[in-house]
Amino acid sequence: MVRGRLAWRVGRLAEVRDETPTARTLVLDVPGWPGHLAGQHVDLRLTAEDGYRTTRTYSLAAPADGDRIAITVQRVPGGEVSPYLTEVFAVGDPVELRGPVGGWFVWRPTAPDPVLLVAGGAGIVPLMAMIRARRAAGSRAPVKLLYSVRTPADVYYAGELRRPEPGLDVTVVYTRKAPADWPGEPHRIGIADVNTAGWPAEFAPQCFVCGPTGFVETMADVLVALGHDPRRVKTERFGPSGS
Amino acid sequence: MGIVTPGFRGRARTADERLPPGQYLVEDFPVLSAGPTPRVRTENWRFTVTTETGRTHEWSWADLLALPSETPTVDIHCVTRWSKLGTSWRGVSLDTLLADVDTAADYVLAECHGGYTTNLPLEDLLDGQAWIAYEFEGEELAPEHGGPARLLVPHLYFWKSAKWIEGLRLTLDEDLGFWEAAGYHAYGDPWREQRYQGD
Numbered sequence: 001m002v003r004g005r006l007a008w009r010v011g012r013l014a015e016v017r018d019e020t021p022t023a024r025t026l027v028l029d030v031p032g033w034p035g036h037l038a039g040q041h042v043d044l045r046l047t048a049e050d051g052y053r054t055t056r057t058y059s060l061a062a063p064a065d066g067d068r069i070a071i072t073v074q075r076v077p078g079g080e081v082s083p084y085l086t087e088v089f090a091v092g093d094p095v096e097l098r099g100p101v102g103g104w105f106v107w108r109p110t111a112p113d114p115v116l117l118v119a120g121g122a123g124i125v126p127l128m129a130m131i132r133a134r135r136a137a138g139s140r141a142p143v144k145l146l147y148s149v150r151t152p153a154d155v156y157y158a159g160e161l162r163r164p165e166p167g168l169d170v171t172v173v174y175t176r177k178a179p180a181d182w183p184g185e186p187h188r189i190g191i192a193d194v195n196t197a198g199w200p201a202e203f204a205p206q207c208f209v210c211g212p213t214g215f216v217e218t219m220a221d222v223l224v225a226l227g228h229d230p231r232r233v234k235t236e237r238f239g240p241s242g243s
Numbered sequence: 244m245g246i247v248t249p250g251f252r253g254r255a256r257t258a259d260e261r262l263p264p265g266q267y268l269v270e271d272f273p274v275l276s277a278g279p280t281p282r283v284r285t286e287n288w289r290f291t292v293t294t295e296t297g298r299t300h301e302w303s304w305a306d307l308l309a310l311p312s313e314t315p316t317v318d319i320h321c322v323t324r325w326s327k328l329g330t331s332w333r334g335v336s337l338d339t340l341l342a343d344v345d346t347a348a349d350y351v352l353a354e355c356h357g358g359y360t361t362n363l364p365l366e367d368l369l370d371g372q373a374w375i376a377y378e379f380e381g382e383e384l385a386p387e388h389g390g391p392a393r394l395l396v397p398h399l400y401f402w403k404s405a406k407w408i409e410g411l412r413l414t415l416d417e418d419l420g421f422w423e424a425a426g427y428h429a430y431g432d433p434w435r436e437q438r439y440q441g442d
C-alpha cells in the first residue's frame with residue numbers, strides 16, 4: 001500500500017499559458033495536494049488506450065495555490081511525452097501524477113543566506129519556483145539569477161522576470177541571438193559572467209544550477225573554480241542525454 | 244488504477260527483454276549527480292572497509308591495481324529511466340576485496356568523496372555481483388562518471404553504483420544513504436521498479 005506523497009493521484013488540466021513558442025505552463029488541479037518546497041518535482045504518468053504507460057519528471061514551477069500546481073514543459077522535438085503535453089493535452093483532461101519528489105535541490109524561504117540561481121533553458125523552472133516562493137513568503141534573502149537562453153524569444157516568464165523586484169537581480173545571457181540593446185555578442189556563459197553576475201565566494205551563497213547536463217557540469221565546475229564550497233552548489237540535470 | 248490519458252498514444256514500442264519496465268535505451272552515457280564533479284587524485288586515493296567492530300582494511304591506488312582484475316560487460320539502469328546495454332568495465336571484484344574481512348554484518352553503507360552515501364545489503368556485493376571499477380570501455384574512468392574508481396552494482400538502479408567511492412562501512416542494521424533518506428527506495432531493483440519508498 002502506498003500513501004501520502006508517493007501515491008498516484010489524478011490531476012486535471014485547469015489552465016494553460018504559453019511561455020515561448022516551444023514551452024507551455026500547465027496548471028493542474030490536484031485534489032488533496034499535500035504542498036511542496038521550491039525545487040521539488042512531480043512524476044507524471046501517461047497511459048494510452050492500449051494500456052501502454054510511461055512516466056516523466058517535471059519540476060514544479062511555483063508554490064502550490066491550494067490544490068493547484070504548475071509545471072512548465074519544453075517541447076523536445078521527436079519526444080514521446082513533451083509534444084503531447086504541449087500540443088494535445090487539453091483543459092479538463094486528466095493525468096496521473098505523484099509527488100512532491102526530491103528533498104535535496106530545494107530552497108526554503110526561511111534561509112537568510114544569499115542565493116545564486118544559474119539556469120540553462122528549461123532549467124529555469126525549479127529556480128523560478130524559488131523566486132516565486134521567496135516573493136510569496138516575503139523573504140529578504142538576496143537572490144541573483146543568471147539565465148542562459150538561445151534568443152530573446154526563448155526567455156520563460158519574461159514579463160514576470162522583467163518586473164523589478166527588491167533583492168532580485170536578473171542577468172540573461174544569450175547564446176545565439178541577443179536583443180539590439182544588449183551589450184556584447186551572443187556567447188555561452190563563462191567564468192566572467194558567473195563572476196560578474198554571481199556572489200563572491202566569501203559571501204557563501206547557496207548555489208542552485210539547473211539545465212542540460214553539459215551546461216550544469218560546466219557551471220558547477222566554474223563555481224568551484226571561483227572558490228565556492230562544492231557542498232553549497234546543488235545541481236539538477238534535466239533530460240536524459242549528455243548534450 | 245490506470246486512467247487513460249485522452250489522446251496519448253506513446254511511441255511505437257519494441258520489446259527488448261533486456262530492458263526493465265519503464266526504461267529506455269541510450270547510446271550516450273548521461274551524467275547525474277547532486278553536485279559538482281570532484282577531481283580525486285590517485286596519489287591520495289584510499290579505499291577503506293570498516294567492519295561493525297571498527298576494524299579497518301585499507302587499500303591504496305597501487306594496492307588496488309595490484310589485485311586481480313575482472314572485465315565485466317553488464318547492462319546498467321538509471322532510476323531516471325535510461326538504460327545502457329553491454330557496457331564494459333575493468334575493476335576488482337568485491338569478493339576479492341572482502342575475502343579477508345571478518346564480519347557478521349548484513350548491510351553496507353558505501354561512502355564517497357564529497358559526502359555521498361548509499362546503502363546496500365552485503366549479499367548484493369558478493370558472488371560476482373559487484374566491483375570497484377576503474378576503467379570504462381578500455382579507458383580510465385572519467386571524473387564525471389566517478390573516476391578514478393566507483394562502485395559498480397549493475398543489478399540495482401545506478402544510484403547504488405556510488406561514484407568517487409572511498410569506503411564501505413559494514414553494519415548490523417540498515418542505515419539509509421543520501422537518496423534513500425530522501426525518499427528513494429532502500430533496495431532499488433530496476434526489474435521491480437523500486438524507485439521510491441513503498442514501490
Ligand SMILES: Cc1cc2nc3c(=O)[nH]c(=O)nc-3n(C[C@H](O)[C@H](O)[C@H](O)COP(=O)(O)OP(=O)(O)OC[C@H]3O[C@@H](n4cnc5c(N)ncnc54)[C@H](O)[C@@H]3O)c2cc1C
Binds near residue numbers: 059240267
Ligand atoms: C528532475 C527533473 C526535472 C525535470 N523538469 C523538467 C521541466 O521542468 N520542464 C521540462 O520541460 N522538462 C523537465 N525535465 C525533462 C523531462 O522529464 C523529459 O525528459 C522531457 O520532457 C523530454 O521528454 P519526452 O518524452 O518529450 O522526450 P523523450 O521521448 O524522453 O526523448 C528525449 C530524448 O531522450 C531519448 N529517448 C527517450 N526515450 C526514448 C525512447 N523510448 N527511444 C529512444 N530514445 C529515447 C531521445 O534521444 C530523445 O531525444 C526534467 C527532468 C528531470 C530528471
